Amino acid sequence: xxxxKHPQCKLWRFEEPFVFETPYLGKPETIPxxxxxxxxxxxxxxxxxxxxxxxxxxxxATDLEFPGDETKxxxxxxxxxxxxxxxxxxxxxxxxxxxxxGGTSGPASINPDTGEPYGLHFPIVTLADMVKSQKLLxxxxxxxxxxxxxxxxxxxxxxxxxxxxxxxxxxxxxxVGSSAYSNQFMIxxxxxxxxxxxxxxxxxxxxxxxxxxxxxxxAIARMIGFTTFISxxxxxxxxxxxxxxxxxxxxxxxxxxxxxxxxxxxxxRVADPFTGAFDANSMIYLLQTWNHFDLAVKYGSLAKAVExxxxxxxxxxxxxxxxxxxxxxxEIAKAMQVNGKPVWYELIDDDYxxxxxxxxxxxxxxxxxxxxxxxxxx
Amino acid sequence: xxxxKHPQCKLWRFEEPFVFETPYLGKPETIPxxxxxxxxxxxxxxxxxxxxxxxxxxxxATDLEFPGDETKxxxxxxxxxxxxxxxxxxxxxxxxxxxxxGGTSGPASINPDTGEPYGLHFPIVTLADMVKSQKLLxxxxxxxxxxxxxxxxxxxxxxxxxxxxxxxxxxxxxxVGSSAYSNQFMIxxxxxxxxxxxxxxxxxxxxxxxxxxxxxxxAIARMIGFTTFISxxxxxxxxxxxxxxxxxxxxxxxxxxxxxxxxxxxxxRVADPFTGAFDANSMIYLLQTWNHFDLAVKYGSLAKAVExxxxxxxxxxxxxxxxxxxxxxxEIAKAMQVNGKPVWYELIDDDYxxxxxxxxxxxxxxxxxxxxxxxxxx
Numbered sequence: 001x002x003x004x005k006h007p008q009c010k011l012w013r014f015e016e017p018f019v020f021e022t023p024y025l026g027k028p029e030t031i032p033x034x035x036x037x038x039x040x041x042x043x044x045x046x047x048x049x050x051x052x053x054x055x056x057x058x059x060x061a062t063d064l065e066f067p068g069d070e071t072k073x074x075x076x077x078x079x080x081x082x083x084x085x086x087x088x089x090x091x092x093x094x095x096x097x098x099x100x101x102g103g104t105s106g107p108a109s110i111n112p113d114t115g116e117p118y119g120l121h122f123p124i125v126t127l128a129d130m131v132k133s134q135k136l137l138x139x140x141x142x143x144x145x146x147x148x149x150x151x152x153x154x155x156x157x158x159x160x161x162x163x164x165x166x167x168x169x170x171x172x173x174x175x176v177g178s179s180a181y182s183n184q185f186m187i188x189x190x191x192x193x194x195x196x197x198x199x200x201x202x203x204x205x206x207x208x209x210x211x212x213x214x215x216x217x218x219a220i221a222r223m224i225g226f227t228t229f230i231s232x233x234x235x236x237x238x239x240x241x242x243x244x245x246x247x248x249x250x251x252x253x254x255x256x257x258x259x260x261x262x263x264x265x266x267x268x269r270v271a272d273p274f275t276g277a278f279d280a281n282s283m284i285y286l287l288q289t290w291n292h293f294d295l296a297v298k299y300g301s302l303a304k305a306v307e308x309x310x311x312x313x314x315x316x317x318x319x320x321x322x323x324x325x326x327x328x329x330x331e332i333a334k335a336m337q338v339n340g341k342p343v344w345y346e347l348i349d350d351d352y353x354x355x356x357x358x359x360x361x362x363x364x365x366x367x368x369x370x371x372x373x374x375x376x377x378x
Numbered sequence: 379x380x381x382x383k384h385p386q387c388k389l390w391r392f393e394e395p396f397v398f399e400t401p402y403l404g405k406p407e408t409i410p411x412x413x414x415x416x417x418x419x420x421x422x423x424x425x426x427x428x429x430x431x432x433x434x435x436x437x438x439a440t441d442l443e444f445p446g447d448e449t450k451x452x453x454x455x456x457x458x459x460x461x462x463x464x465x466x467x468x469x470x471x472x473x474x475x476x477x478x479x480g481g482t483s484g485p486a487s488i489n490p491d492t493g494e495p496y497g498l499h500f501p502i503v504t505l506a507d508m509v510k511s512q513k514l515l516x517x518x519x520x521x522x523x524x525x526x527x528x529x530x531x532x533x534x535x536x537x538x539x540x541x542x543x544x545x546x547x548x549x550x551x552x553x554v555g556s557s558a559y560s561n562q563f564m565i566x567x568x569x570x571x572x573x574x575x576x577x578x579x580x581x582x583x584x585x586x587x588x589x590x591x592x593x594x595x596x597a598i599a600r601m602i603g604f605t606t607f608i609s610x611x612x613x614x615x616x617x618x619x620x621x622x623x624x625x626x627x628x629x630x631x632x633x634x635x636x637x638x639x640x641x642x643x644x645x646x647r648v649a650d651p652f653t654g655a656f657d658a659n660s661m662i663y664l665l666q667t668w669n670h671f672d673l674a675v676k677y678g679s680l681a682k683a684v685e686x687x688x689x690x691x692x693x694x695x696x697x698x699x700x701x702x703x704x705x706x707x708x709e710i711a712k713a714m715q716v717n718g719k720p721v722w723y724e725l726i727d728d729d730y731x732x733x734x735x736x737x738x739x740x741x742x743x744x745x746x747x748x749x750x751x752x753x754x755x756x
Contacts, residue, residue, distance in 0.1 A: 183610065183613070183614060184610070184613035184614050184616070184617045184639075184641045185605070185610035185613050187617075187639050187641045187642060188601075188604070188605045188613065188641050188642070188644075188645055189605050191601075191639075191641070191642040191645055192598060192601040192602055192605060192645065195597070195598060195601065195645075195646075196574065196598050199594035199597065199598060200594070201579065201594075216577035216578065216579075219573070219577065220570060220573060220574050220577060220598060223566075223569070223570040223573065224570055224602060226566070227563070227566045227567050227570060232561065232562070232563035232703070235561070235562035235563050235566065236561060236562050238562070239562045239565075241672065241675060259666075259670060261562075261565050261569075261669065263562045263565045263566050263569070264565060264566070264569040264669075266566075267566055267569055267570065267573075268573075288637075291639065291642075292637060294619065297619060325610070
């Protein structure tokens with residue numbers, strides 16, 4: 001059971017071997033059946049917009065049927081009727097990342113050859129694999145081209161790869177708070193997250209299926225993530241100090257004093273539920289995919305990487321984004337300019353930090369105006 | 379056995395109950411005997427300079443007897459004959475932090491009442507407690523006043539508290555890459571480190587003594603630390619990309635592909651040895667001490683906190699320090715200025731990141747010139 005699959009997620013099966021980009025001991029790796037989880041909103045006859053999700057999200061970008069459920073959809077401020085990506089005007093599709101655990105095949109999927117979850121035997125997943133799996137679904141859905149593909153963070157990786165890999169299929173590409181490669185800070189902080197899971201004895205080389213997840217490692221991994229999702233400046237604004245709650249766990253017949261700041265309680269509150277909501281092996285795979293994403297290395301340079309792009313491009317960055325600092329977005333824009341290709345680089349004056357593109361006020365005030373103009377311009 | 383104690387560390391015992399600042403269930407907490415680990419260099423008749431160490435260091439700031447051993451002393455570029463803190467001119471003392479595991483009493487010390495390590499029954503340690511334990515030693519050594527007290531990072535916390543707590547004892551105070559309180563980012567990243575240890579089942583509520591340490595948790599904690607000790611910009615300069623080594627752990631009769639970037643191997647190389655070199659409970663205690671350090675909260679404001687200071691103060695910050703960004707040092711300088719007290723704020727143009735004050739080239743070129751002028755000025 002894919003832990004991160006939303007009840008509204010639909011499944012499509014590709015009943016042929018899916019070949020991955022990375023060979024194993026010199027031979028191509030395949031899975032015999034590919035399953036793809038997705039959701040769609042709006043009229044299929046309208047221009048199609050593909051929304052690519054970030055590391056921990058799923059297909060549930062918005063929720064038209066249960067507007068009260070909006071907090072469980074990750075981009076309700078962006079996608080919906082009358083919203084910047086207007087479901088009254090566009091046919092919107094969101095697809096779970098290959099290697100994830102929200103409907104699409106990943107390490108938690110059952111290997112039909114063994115009847116057991118793949119675990120670490122799932123092939124290594126690259127961004128090219130993810131986008132290829134998404135293209136197969138769009139073909140099956142009868143989507144002939146994309147008016148736009150948009151994504152934030154790791155969703156931005158997918159959007160860029162779409163424009164490079166299927167240049168004739170994509171009219172507009174928008175990468176928000178993203179980059180064309182992992183920088184060394186991402187590599188390091190992602191590696192600690194991977195290790196936190198792998199060094200949890202419950203992880204058991206990926207064989208925790210049937211038992212409980214490596215909860216300690218997953219929670220630590222998620223907490224590390226949360227120290228990078230908002231900026232230090234925003235943390236100062238967001239949290240107050242001192243002993244918001246006083247917890248005294250009972251140890252050896254005595255109460256031991258532990259004082260928790262509000263920020264520490266926040267970390268527990270956001271990270272602990274994650275251990276029941278995301279597959280640990282999937283987390284490892286996706287962090288590895290992220291860490292090995294580098295269009296400059298793959299194509300020789302960023303300028304060469306974007307050479308095939310025929311889509312118009314918009315790159316959005318925010319000043320306070322510590323995880324994907326603006327210089328990374330600028331480099332994408334420069335690579336386009338070197339090729340004489342159209343690119344709109346929008347630097348947002350905002351200090352929230354990396355998760356800014358998920359914050360309704362920031363979406364409405366700072367992202368939507370230029371984005372809507374870009375989407376509607378012929 | 380204190381894991382972090384250097385062979386050259388000397389021990390002094392205070393054979394009276396040591397009273398801690400933080401009461402427990404309304405009653406003062408004490409330990410019956412205080413042990414203090416320290417080293418000294420230079421002539422005891424020369425003006426005394428106290429060097430305060432940071433989180434993971436010990437008493438071994440420099441090594442005059444074995445100059446080949448310099449890499450094992452953490453501030454050899456700063457302390458020694460002819461160095462900025464010149465052991466030919468000053469009597470230099472370095473004392474292990476209370477709560478640590480480098481000679482001074484801490485959670486790994488044996489509780490004389492039980493014959494077992496204190497573990498979590500060691501009292502909560504504050505900066506005031508640390509400095510008080512250091513004053514007891516200096517009194518016993520016959521040190522009448524300090525020409526200067528200097529420290530970096532958490533050592534800077536101690537230097538500031540010295541100047542506040544014993545104003546008539548300190549002539550000069552120098553805080554390098556430090557602050558007068560923990561900001562929310564420190565609180566969060568330190569909390570994840572604490573949790574990484576505490577959620578390791580081997581930690582066993584602090585009762586791992588006699589067995590092995592919670593190595594997984596300690597290594598993860600240390601890796602998290604290392605993602606904050608150098609700046610993202612420096613990481614880009616320091617590390618190259620791609621598959622520096624290819625490791626293929628043997629899993630289920632197959633090799634599983636894992637590619638490691640140089641930066642990922644670096645994290646393992648620096649963090650894994652730490653698990654044998656630092657007591658896990660001590661790490662938890664010191665991170666808690668750090669997280670609850672706040673002179674503004676304790677005294678009502680930073681301006682009020684530094685009111686008693688009679689020492690001249692120097693505050694050194696570096697632009698690329700992500701963990702202790704310059705604004706935190708500026709706030710100390712401003713608090714002194716509000717009181718009409720002398721302060722020298724030195725902002726260093728350097729991108730290395732938080733550990734800059736340990737890097738010989740940076741010490742020589744950027745820290746030593748103003749520091750020596752400050753130390754020698756009457």
